[in-house]
Amino acid sequence: MNGIVITWIQLLYISLVLILFYVAELLLFMRKASVHREVSPDSFEVDALRKEIAQLRFEMDALKLRLVATQAEWSQPAEVVLESSQESPYSHAIRLAKLGADSNSVAHQCGISRGEADLIVALYRSSTQR
Structure with missing residues (x-):
């Protein structure tokens, strides 16, 4: 039989390299997640800002209607x-x-x-x- 023969020491080295690779990948993933978390605000803040923008747009539309009504009243x-x-x-x-x-x-x-x-x-x- 001519096959690939791996000794216990070689198997230990291969598993150690794989473990180090996964640890490095995990650290890189955690670093990217922490940087992303610092840049983007919490979802609660985003929701609150979206609600505030919607409220301001509603108020702005109401003011536009009042302005048009006032202009029509004065120009009539x-x-x-x-x-x-x-x-x-x-x-x-x-x-x-x-x-x-x-x-x-x-x-x-x-x-x-x-x-x-x-x-x-x-x-x-x-x-x-x-």
């Missing part, structure tokens, strides 16, 4: 807003004065006298200057 002509609602001529005049209309246009649009329009515009301007 006062005549259209006021003609559609059924309010008294004086509350209509107050609203126009708050929007910055002059007394001539307030008197004309609301059907009130020029003196009443002057008074309403003057009252509104005096209350905003305080």
Whole structure:
């Protein structure tokens, strides 16, 4: 029989080399895991940050909607807003004065006298200057 013959001493050396190889591999794996653990935050922190980002995006969308509504409110002509609602001529005049209309246009649009329009515009301007 011509085969491979291994002595006990050679078998011991081979097993010692294999054990050293696996220990070195284990140490390398542990080192990579510790470096990875230091760089990446905990999963709890990641989840908390993701929730916070989602909440901030939701709030930002809500603020965008409010901004669009405010812009639409300011850009809409006062005549259209006021003609559609059924309010008294004086509350209509107050609203126009708050929007910055002059007394001539307030008197004309609301059907009130020029003196009443002057008074309403003057009252509104005096209350905003305080």
